[in-house]
Amino acid sequence: MKVGLFVPCYVDMFHPETGIATLELLERFGLSVEYPVDQTCCGQPMTNTGCEREAAKTEELFVRNFGKYDYIVTPSGSCTNQVRNNMTAIEQTDAVKHVRSRTYELVEFLHDVLKVDAFPWAEFPHRVALHNNCNTLRNLRIASMSERREEPFSKPKALLGMVKGIEFADLTRPDECCGFGGTFSVFEEGVSAKMGQDKVTDQLKSGAEYVTSSDSSCMMHQEGCARRMGANLKYIHIAQILNGARA
Template sequence: MRVGLFIPCYVDAFHPEVGIATLELLERLGCEVEYPTDQTCCGQPMTNTGCHEESAATETLFVRNFAKYDYIVGPSGSCVHQVRFAFDAIEQTDEVKAVRAKTFELVEFLHDILKVEAFPWAEFPHKVALHNNCQTLRGLGIASTSEQRRAYFSKPIDLLSKVRGIEFVELTRPDECCGFGGTFSVFEEGVSAKMGHDKVRDQHQAGAEYVTSSDSSCMLHQQGCAERLGLPQRYIHIAQILNGARQ
């Protein structure tokens, strides 16, 4: 299958290693991957702040870049959520609807589409806490939520359990927002920082050596909070672990 690799702008700017790991992992699993080099922002920052009309140009470009692929895969649940559920600043043609429907976050693509059963190259002998981005968790349904009475499931845990040596630690409030929230962290800096401090303290008290997520944006925020508090845990994207990183 032909996969268009969608790398969010903040990953490209701050965590290019996550984009590289995503590319390598998909190729290991037999996908024919292409990276459209003129891709830009998906428009999420504008949409989140109510500037829907300003998102139209980025949405149009996204469709032009990715319409030809069987699937579009990105290592960011919040950006994928934007495409699937908030991509409405442009006319909803059949082409636009098709692009939205075939855009997947990396974990759900590996779990639901490729149905990966093993990562024989991967070993990560560390105590790990999982963080699920709010939009990924509640918008994309990547895992069950603690506030709902439904059977437990976790696509990230299911994939990570196939990695040798990994040990999971439980957080006191696993589904609580870390406070990043995209532009929320800019407009409500104090609240965002306090929520982040609560989150990273919970991770530290649980004994996590590493915290992993499918969203680099949350990792970036939490890493900054942990460093300011002098906490030792480290942060790593799930694509890097599944691709064989050992740190």
């Protein structure tokens, strides 16, 4: 199984440790993982804004970078959603279809493809609030959502549950969007920041020490709000916890 690692722009720039943890974690399962160094972005900022034509060249580059892999894995559900469900600016060739259907968010790759049942190296004795990115939750269906009458499930919780010492903190509005929303975070800055502040307040009330998520983008926004508010919360990507980070 040849795996291509996609490290989204946010992670590349601000959270290289998340990329490193993802790479190391995948390698722990004996996978051959490559990171094509000429990768940039999945095209989401343009598509998200409606500028599909402007996204075309970025999408082409993505397919050129990742066409040769059996699976493309990325520590971002939002980017996975873009590739899998919205990469429509370019002609849908076999290569494009292959890349789109083979791109997985890290948690679902571990849960559904590798069917991992233990992380013996992982221990995280802290109280943790889980945040699901909205694309990851409602489009990739990484967990059951409160809007629907369905059997409760959560792939990230199932994986985190295998980590020694972890304790979950419950939010009052666990599925509420944090207000990042991609370009929304700058075009509609006022509402975006208010939603972020409300999310941080909910996390604080839950008694969490850490917030974790499989999406760095939401956490970058939440962490930005938390710092400005002077909130004592730490944000850590799920890849790091699963890879054995202690704190």
